[in-house]
Structure formats: C-alpha cells, structure tokens
Amino acid sequence: MISHPDxxxxxxxxxxxxxxxxxxxxxxxxxxxGALKTRSDFMxxxxxxxxxISSSAMSFNYKSSWFNLVDTPGHxxxxxxxxxxxxxxxxxxMIIDGAKxxxxxxxxxxxxxxxxxxxxxxxxxxxxxxxRELIEIIDEIQEMxxxxxxxxxxxxxxxxxxxGVYNIxxxxxxxxxxxxxxxxxxxxxxxxxxxKEVYDxxxxxxxxxxxxxxxxxxxxxxxxTRKDFLDGTLSPIFFGSALNSIGVDHLMDSICEMAPSPGNxxxxxxxxLATENKVSGFVFKIQANTDTKHRxxxxxxxxSSGHFRKGMKLYHSRLDKNITVSNPVMFLxxxxxxxxxxxxxxxxxxxxxxxxxxxxxxxxxxxxxxxNLPSFAPEILKSVSCPDPLKSKHLDKALSQFAEEGLxxxxxxxxxxxxxxxxxxxxxxxxxxxxxETEYGLPIRYEKTNFITARWLIGEKKSIEEFxxxxxxxxxxxxxxxxxxxxRIQWDIDRAIKDYPNIELKNVKTFSF
Numbered sequence: 070m071i072s073h074p075d076x077x078x079x080x081x082x083x084x085x086x087x088x089x090x091x092x093x094x095x096x097x098x099x100x101x102x103g104a105l106k107t108r109s110d111f112m113x114x115x116x117x118x119x120x121x122i123s124s125s126a127m128s129f130n131y132k133s134s135w136f137n138l139v140d141t142p143g144h145x146x147x148x149x150x151x152x153x154x155x156x157x158x159x160x161x162x163m164i165i166d167g168a169k170x171x172x173x174x175x176x177x178x179x180x181x182x183x184x185x186x187x188x189x190x191x192x193x194x195x196x197x198x199x200x201r202e203l204i205e206i207i208d209e210i211q212e213m214x215x216x217x218x219x220x221x222x223x224x225x226x227x228x229x230x231x232x233g234v235y236n237i238x239x240x241x242x243x244x245x246x247x248x249x250x251x252x253x254x255x256x257x258x259x260x261x262x263x264x265k266e267v268y269d270x271x272x273x274x275x276x277x278x279x280x281x282x283x284x285x286x287x288x289x290x291x292x293x294t295r296k297d298f299l300d301g302t303l304s305p306i307f308f309g310s311a312l313n314s315i316g317v318d319h320l321m322d323s324i325c326e327m328a329p330s331p332g333n334x335x336x337x338x339x340x341x342l343a344t345e346n347k348v349s350g351f352v353f354k355i356q357a358n359t360d361t362k363h364r365x366x367x368x369x370x371x372x373s374s375g376h377f378r379k380g381m382k383l384y385h386s387r388l389d390k391n392i393t394v395s396n397p398v399m400f401l402x403x404x405x406x407x408x409x410x411x412x413x414x415x416x417x418x419x420x421x422x423x424x425x426x427x428x429x430x431x432x433x434x435x436x437x438x439x440x441n442l443p444s445f446a447p448e449i450l451k452s453v454s455c456p457d458p459l460k461s462k463h464l465d466k467a468l469s470q471f472a473e474e475g476l477x478x479x480x481x482x483x484x485x486x487x488x489x490x491x492x493x494x495x496x497x498x499x500x501x502x503x504x505x506e507t508e509y510g511l512p513i514r515y516e517k518t519n520f521i522t523a524r525w526l527i528g529e530k531k532s533i534e535e536f537x538x539x540x541x542x543x544x545x546x547x548x549x550x551x552x553x554x555x556x557r558i559q560w561d562i563d564r565a566i567k568d569y570p571n572i573e574l575k576n577v578k579t580f581s582f
Contacts, residue, residue, distance in 0.1 A: 070140050071151065071182070072164035073172035077194040081164055081311040082127070082140045088318050089136060091129035091401060123147070124154040124354060126369060126400040126416045134325040137416050141178075148177065149475060149493060150354070153427065153442055155181055157353040157371035157416065159332045160188040162324075163304070164311075167193050167200030167227070171213045179214050186301040188329055191218065192320055197310040199228040203282055207290065207306065217303040219290045222319055223283045224308040226275045233271075234308055234316045235262070235283065238323065244270045245315055295327055331414030334373045337438045341373050343413040348375030348383065349432040351439050352425050355474045357508075366470075367398070367405075367418040368425035375433065377411045383431040386438065388424065392431075396420050427475055446522050446576040447478045447491025450555070451498065451515040454488065460511055464488070467509045472548035477501055478523060480545035480553055483537070489545060489555070490515070491523055520555040524562065524574035532571040540565075551578070 072078040086092045127138045139158055141151040155161065161182050165175065182189055193206060200206075207218050225232040225242070233244040233256065242259040244267065259266050268276060297303035307323065309316020331343040334351075341349055354369035382391045398405035398418040411417045419425060428442055455464045468488055472479035478491035492498060498515060505511050520543075526533050533552060537544050543561070545553045554574060556562045565574055 070138070070162045070164060071155070071175070071178040073166070073169075073174040076164045076166040076169075076172070076175070077311045078164045079140055081162075081192065081194065081317065082138060084311050084314055084317045085131075085136065085138060085321060086127060086129060086401070087314075088321055089129040089131040091127070123356070124150050125403075126418075128399045128416065129401070131321055132325060135415075136324075137414060139416070147494070147497070148174075149445055151178060152181055153353050153475065155185070155187070156442055157351075157369070158187075159329050159414065160190065162190045162192055162320075164192050164194050165206070165210070167195045167206065167308075168198060170201055170206050170209045176213060183216075183301065188299050188301055189216070189304045190320070190324065190328075191304045191306040192311075192316075193306060193308045194311050196224045196227050196308050197231045197313050197315070203308075204286060204289075207286070210304070210306070214304075216301075217291050217297070218306050219293045219303060220286055220308075221293060221305040221323060222307045222309070222316060223279070223286065224316075225271055225279050230272075230275050231310065231315070232275060234319060235279070236319055237287075238326075242267050243316075243319065245313075246270075298327060299329055331373075331412075335440055337440070339437075341437065341439075343374055345374040345413075346376070347433040347435070348377045348381065349373050349430070349435065349437060350377075351431075352419075352427055352429045353442065355425070355427055357470050357474060365420060366422060367420050368429070369400075370417050370419055370425075370431065372411055372413050372415050372417065373439075374413050377415075377417065379407070379409050381433075384434050384436070385424070386430040386432070386436050387426070387428075389436075392424065394419055394431075423473070426473055444475065444478070444578040445493065446524065446578075448493055448522060449495060449498075450489055450491045450518050450520045450523070452487055452518050453490050453513055453515055455511055455513055457512070463509055463511055464505075464513065467505050467511060469548055471501060471504070476504075479548045480523065480555070482555075483541050483544040483546065489518060489520065518555075519557045521558065522556060522576070524554045524556065524565075524576060525578050526552040526554055526572055527575055528569075528572035532569060536565070536569050536572055547578075 070078045070082060124139055124141045129136055139154050141154050163175065163179060165171065191210065210218050221237050222234045223237065224234050233242060235242050240260065240262060244257040244259065246255040246257060257270055291303065293305055298305060307316060307320045309320065311317060333343055334341045350370045350372040352368045352370055355366065357366045379397055380393065380395055382393050385392050397408050397411065399408045400416065400418055405418055408417060430437055430439060455461055468479045471477055477497055480489040480491065482489060490501065502513055505513055526536065537552060540554065543555045545555055547553050554565065562574060
C-alpha cells in the first residue's frame with residue numbers, strides 16, 4: 070500500500086485485517102490512551118505521531134485467497150524503506166484522499182511502481198467527508214501520473230450525504246444502513262443499475278447527482294480489461310471510506326479476482342519463475358528489536374519460487390555456505406507466528422544474529438544474483454556521539470545495527486574516527502535518536518557537520534588510494550567497509566570528477582542480492 074501521509078493507508082490496512090478475520094477489532098492510527106492501536110504501526114514513535122515510519126508485513130486469508138500485505142511509510146523521509154518494500158511485491162494499492170487528490174509523495178511512489186510496470190489499484194478514500202469533484206480527481210490522476218483510469222465502483226453522495234457505493238462489476242448497489250467506526254457495516258444489496266428500490270433508501274436528489282456523474286464517467290473513460298491492468302497501463306479506481314468500512318470488502322473482492330499471481334524475478338543470469346520447484350528468495354528488509362524485551366533481529370525474505378519448509382537448508386550466496394532455517398515466521402505487524410511452510414509470493418521472517426543482510430539471496434543450491442537494490446546518497450549529515458564515553462562501544466553496536474536495517478547511512482571518518490549519520494530527511498534523525506534511547510538506553514547528541522552528502526568511490530585501487538591520500542579529511546568508511554568521499558560543497562565533487570577521471574563518485578550504493 071502506498072500513499073501520501075494521512076491519506077488513510079494504515080487505516081485501510083487495519084480494515085483489510087478485520088475483513089480477513091485476522092483481527093476482531095480494527096485499531097486507530099491516532100488512538101487515545103486505552104484505545105486499541107493499529108497492528109502495522111507498532112513502534113512507539115509511530116503511535117505517538119500517528120504516522121508510519123517503517124514498512125511492515127502482514128499475511129492472512131480472505132475468503133479463498135491468501136494476502137501478503139505490506140504497509141509502507143508515506144512520509145518522504147522514509148522513501149528508501151518504501152522503495153525496498155516495493156521491490157518485494159507484485160502489485161500496489163494507491164490510496165488517495167478524496168479532498169486532496171494526487172499529492173507529492175503519491176506521485177513519487179507511483180513513479181517507483183512504474184519502474185517495474187507494476188499493476189496499480191487506486192482507492193479514493195474519505196468519501197464520508199467533503200471531496201473534490203470525482204471527474205476532476207480522475208483527470209488529475211491521468212494527467213499527473215500518465216496512466217488510464219477507469220472506475221469499478223462509484224460513490225453514492227459524499228460527505229454527510231455519503232450513502233454507499235455502486236459495484237460496477239456486479240451491477241449492484243451497496244447501501245449502508247449504519248456506519249459504526251472500526252466495525253463492519255450493515256448494508257442493503259440492490260441488484261440492477263435502474264432498480265427503483267434504491268429510492269427507498271437514498272434521497273432522489275442524491276441519486277440524480279449519482280447518475281449524472283456516473284453516466285459522464287462511464288461514457289468518457291476507457292473500459293476495464295485485466296490485460297491493461299496487469300500491463301500497468303490502466304488503474305481501476307474504487308471509492309469508499311476506510312474509517313467507516315465502506316467499500317473495503319468490494320475492494321478486497323476485486324483484488325482477489327484481478328490481482329496478479331506471484332511474479333517472476335530477473336537475475337543477472339536468468340529469469341527465476343515463480344512456478345519453479347526449487348526455493349529461492351531475497352532479503353529486502355531487516356528489522357531489529359520489534360520485541361523490546363529481547364535483542365531480536367529478523368530478516369524479511371520474499372520467496373520468489375518453490376515450496377519452502379521449516380528446517381530447510383538453503384544456500385547463502387554472499388557467505389557461500391548453507392544455513393538452516395529452523396524458526397521461520399509469518400508476520401502480522403509486530404506479532405509473528407512460526408510457520409511450517411511457505412510458497413512463492415510469501416514473505417517470511419528469519420530470526421538471525423547478523424548473518425543475513427538486505428540484498429542477500431537464499432536458494433536451494435543455485436548461486437543466483439537478483440537485480441540490485443539501491444541505497445541513495447544522504448542529503449543531511451550530522452555527527453553523533455554519546456555523552457558517556459564508557460558507553461561508546463554500545464553506540465558502535467547500535468549504529469551498526471541501524472545501518473544494516475537501512476534506517477540511515479553510517480560513516481566513520483578516517484582522521485578522527487568519529488561517527489557521521491547520513492539521512493534523506495530530518496525525521497530520520499528523530500527516529501534514530503528515539504530508537505537508540507528506547508532500545509539501548511543510550512542518550513545521544515547530534516552536531517552539525519560541514520558535509521553536504523556522500524559519494525562512494527569506485528575504480529582502480531591505485532587511483533582510489535591516491536585520492537584518499539590527498540583528501541583524508543573528507544574520507545570515511547561505511548558500515549560495509551566501503552570508501553566514501555564526504556564533499557563540503559558541490560565544487561568538491563566537480564573537482565574530484567575532473568582531477569580523477571578513473572574514479573566514479575557514485576551517489577547510489579547497491580545492496581547486491
């Protein structure tokens with residue numbers, strides 16, 4: 070699921086879990102003390118601020134289908150985590166606020182999906198509030214995102230007049246009698262677009278506006294075909310209210326009918342088919358200390374092929390050795406249960422003590438390398454230290470852990486051996502500070518640096534050694550032992566490129582699968 074912050078993504082996730090029977094009551098993103106909180110936002114800062122700051126996975130049944138759902142951060146400061154999460158899914162649900170339309174982060178995340186030609190379903194949320202004109206929203210999606218849009222449902226009224234939706238595929242009205250928040254709603258099903266019975270439940274003026282908008286939209290917009298959807302050239306749009314559970318089951322039913330099966334993945338040597346018998350998969354996320362009482366560390370593995378079984382020995386490509394996966398788990402946000410088996414498309418957790426990293430590949434014996442995941446150069450850098458020098462080793466361990474999670478870039482300078490933290494957005498500093506204090510009991514302080522970004526050095530060993538020798542005050546080592554140049558101004562980068570043509574200054578580091 071992708072969206073701009075506060076469009077209702079996590080609320081919709083909760084309702085998916087509720088309708089799938091995975092939970093009995095949906096939590097609230099901004100719950101007061103004593104109220105039930107959401108499953109996907111389980112970190113303290115997520116609950117305090119009411120935003121998602123880390124992607125989370127949830128697996129559950131819905132009718133005859135198995136859902137592997139990933140709730141991603143909407144805030145741009147955490148876009149790198151979202152990017153990695155999107156590498157592990159086969160389709161996306163784009164949530165749009167009916168009052169705001171396409172927002173900046175929605176557009177950025179959509180472009181990431183387009184890089185993989187990923188099928189995208191649009192859910193226009195918050196129809197129980199006053200919204201923009203529906204045709205205007207659809208036009209904006211088509212113009213700004215360069216994709217065809219066609220409705221598969223249409224709302225009956227909006228704001229205080231919101232009465233339900235018309236299911237275009239099933240040709241039936243779903244009129245809602247009550248809208249109890251956080252629970253499933255009572256509804257009346259009326260078959261047929263022109264069934265007069267609908268007027269027994271909805272005011273005639275509301276229905277007149279419904280037909281005016283509906284006829285205009287269905288007359289102008291393209292017809293839905295599953296082929297166009299799977300090709301990523303057409304996005305079906307649904308309308309509803311996640312908070313009030315309106316239109317959610319219709320959306321889920323349609324996902325069961327139209328969403329793609331687990332897809333194939335490209336490697337450097339061949340295409341791995343989801344239908345292959347042998348197991349293969351890649352780690353796209355590391356999460357540590359989800360249980361603050363234990364120093365746990367879990368790798369999120371997307372299975373790309375095969376039938377995985379608990380206790381299997383799998384080949385670890387980077388370490389060139391077999392490992393036994395003895396305690397695999399399935400996720401429901403922070404909660405997890407041991408699983409006996411899993412299949413292509415599933416996301417399983419592998420508890421480990423550091424042998425698995427983002428980008429690692431596991432398989433049944435074959436040394437394969439999936440396409441790389443990028444880690445982008447930081448845009449803000451600060452030095453970090455612990456006021457208590459006796460706890461400096463604990464800080465080293467904490468920073469190393471968070472670098473492996475991909476939460477931030479961590480560098481140690483060559484001259485002073487001080488720690489430099491690099492992030493995409495300011496909010497990441499707050500998250501890092503909160504987690505270090507909560508999970509390690511370490512107070513830390515940040516200080517400004519003169520560095521503006523980082524560049525990884527790629528090239529001939531001799532040329533790099535010469536470059537490092539002449540720029541030692543601006544050289545650091547990252548968490549993987551890679552040489553990094555820390556420019557103070559853009560001129561530093563331009564000068565280095567001109568003076569050292571045999572060296573590449575890369576603004577992207579790749580996690581190799």
